[in-house]
Amino acid sequence: MTRPVEDVLRAAVHDLADGVRPAPDLAVRALGRGRRLRRRRRATAGVAALVAVVAVALPFVLLRPQLAAHPATPDPTATATPAPPVRPMPGPDWTAKPLALPGDWVVVAGTFTAAPGRGFVLDRARGRYLTAEGYDGVFPAPVGSLSAVTDEDRPREVGLVDLADGTTRWYEVGRALSPPEWSPDGRRLLFTTHRLDHFGFIVLETDGTKRAFRVDEKRYFCTDYCDFTWSRDGTEAVLPQTGRSSHDESLRDLRAGVRLFSADDGRPTRFVPVPGDPAGPWAWSPDGKLVVVQGQHDPLLVETGTGRVVRTLPTAEVVWISDDRLLYRRPNGAGDVVLADLTGRELVRQPLPKDLVDREITVAPR
Amino acid sequence: MAEVIDGEFTAFVNERGDALLRVAYALAGNQHAAEDLLQNALAKAYARWPRIRGDAEPYVKRILYHDQVSGWRRRARRAEVPVAELPERPAAGDGGHDADLRLLLRDALRALPPRQRAVLTLRYLEDLSVERTAAILGCRAGTVASQASRALAKLRELVPALDELTTRSEVKS
Structure with a gap:
């Protein structure tokens, strides 16, 4: 094609596009159609699950057992070779039993966090995984048989599904909620409410008892990522505090530290001068001396007493399984789970089944 | 969460809707088909918003083109968008x-x-x-x-x- 022809063609395509008229209420109409689409998808998922429920005679509507398609294979075991041993990849029947991780932890869920999609949840009583469908978020407790579920059609509520007996109870929590986070003992759920002029956190007991605590945003200033998380012992709620720096949209805001509040009465308890955000209760070492945070640029291992950065780490999404051992997913490749020491040296590596590679996994003590 | 998602989605459409409609119009060739094509793409984006919120515009464009092409595939050889009058053919x-x-x-x-x-x-x-x-x-x-x-x-x-x-x-x- 010659240059003048190309030029005139380009101009003509632009002329064609320029003929468009503004469409009034584009967002409103797209919202309406999007909601209908989501409801239809959810209804389809529900129907599919119901068929499976009849087949296996379980009282669940939206959580159903995942049938093993192949015979079981032997347990993956760690070897004692000096190089970081790689455990065998679990076979296609991995849902038939709890997926053990190094350090005696276990995968309790593989889901799309806070988003719809098919996921897997461990039914501890039966020792196998159930397929989770139909909810927008599924959050299994670290212990016991409860899973919290969220549904965007019930934005102010959370459901507690008891996998042991199949019952689901829905509780009104509040407005503009974050996804729930379980306390380490699996007895309470923590929510952040981002409601304008009512910012704060809400603690929900598994019996439905609820306490909401408003936090003064001006006094306890947080920007960027501002969801409360549990402290390691589950007695406090942790809120990152923005530090002094010029704001740059391309970077996370600098942190001065984290402020902790009592989960029982909402009062501020202490300030820890760490330069970043802990991912959750398991990001704190069992003895409380260290914490892994997401800093402005890198994941950091930090002393809680002084805020001194000990070193950078591959990821901030870690679990301390003892005072000197971390469990985390490799941030690259297939996201294998590794057990590492505090220098980042990998001790054992566990590949995940293909079904879990693209999902977010939730882990808990066995 | 739903309020947050609705707010983000609405802000995105308000900011980028006109530009996306322009692309949809060039693809579809007329106003009605362009709006329908874009509404469909935006609805799909909304349904998956938590996963695509940081990459919404490329996602919507991919759907626009995909729907246009797949529609073309479904219709097989049913071809052109009808125009009211054929373009004048100068000698x-x-x-x-x-x-x-x-x-x-x-x-x-x-x-x-x-x-x-x-x-x-x-x-x-x-x-x-x-x-x-x-x-x-x-x-x-x-x-x-x-x-x-x-x-x-x-x-x-x-x-x-x-x-x-x-x-x-x-x-x-």
């Missing part, structure tokens, strides 16, 4: 101003099969390379070239003055 040698030629071409573009119009939209409205165009349409670069060539042949048939422009440029060079 060969009539020459004419480039602006007039553009107007004729604009109308002729509406008469192209959707896939050919999608190729021209990607290449000349979005200024993408042949390789990127192929990647978005899910075909080989050679297919993009052949579709562009067929589009040009069709446009020449509808607007003979385009041939004259080619000749003019060849004479000049």
Whole structure:
């Protein structure tokens, strides 16, 4: 094609596009159609699950057992070779039993966090995984048989599904909620409410008892990522505090530290001068001396007493399984789970089944 | 969460909706079809918003093109978007101003099969390379070239003055 022809063609395509008229209420109409689409998808998922429920005679509507398609294979075991041993990849029947991780932890869920999609949840009583469908978020407790579920059609509520007996109870929590986070003992759920002029956190007991605590945003200033998380012992709620720096949209805001509040009465308890955000209760070492945070640029291992950065780490999404051992997913490749020491040296590596590679996994003590 | 998602989505559509509608119009060839194409793409984006919120515009564009192409596939050889009047066909040698030629071409573009119009939209409205165009349409670069060539042949048939422009440029060079 010659240059003048190309030029005139380009101009003509632009002329064609320029003929468009503004469409009034584009967002409103797209919202309406999007909601209908989501409801239809959810209804389809529900129907599919119901068929499976009849087949296996379980009282669940939206959580159903995942049938093993192949015979079981032997347990993956760690070897004692000096190089970081790689455990065998679990076979296609991995849902038939709890997926053990190094350090005696276990995968309790593989889901799309806070988003719809098919996921897997461990039914501890039966020792196998159930397929989770139909909810927008599924959050299994670290212990016991409860899973919290969220549904965007019930934005102010959370459901507690008891996998042991199949019952689901829905509780009104509040407005503009974050996804729930379980306390380490699996007895309470923590929510952040981002409601304008009512910012704060809400603690929900598994019996439905609820306490909401408003936090003064001006006094306890947080920007960027501002969801409360549990402290390691589950007695406090942790809120990152923005530090002094010029704001740059391309970077996370600098942190001065984290402020902790009592989960029982909402009062501020202490300030820890760490330069970043802990991912959750398991990001704190069992003895409380260290914490892994997401800093402005890198994941950091930090002393809680002084805020001194000990070193950078591959990821901030870690679990301390003892005072000197971390469990985390490799941030690259297939996201294998590794057990590492505090220098980042990998001790054992566990590949995940293909079904879990693209999902977010939730882990808990066995 | 739903309020947050609705707010983010609405802000995105308010900010980028007009630009996206422009692309949809170039693809669909008329206002009604363009709005329908875009509404559908935005609805899909909304349903998956928590996962695509940071990458919403490319996602919506991918759906726009995909729906356009898959619609073309479903309709098999049902081709052109009907136009009220065929573009006027000036006699060969009539020459004419480039602006007039553009107007004729604009109308002729509406008469192209959707896939050919999608190729021209990607290449000349979005200024993408042949390789990127192929990647978005899910075909080989050679297919993009052949579709562009067929589009040009069709446009020449509808607007003979385009041939004259080619000749003019060849004479000049």
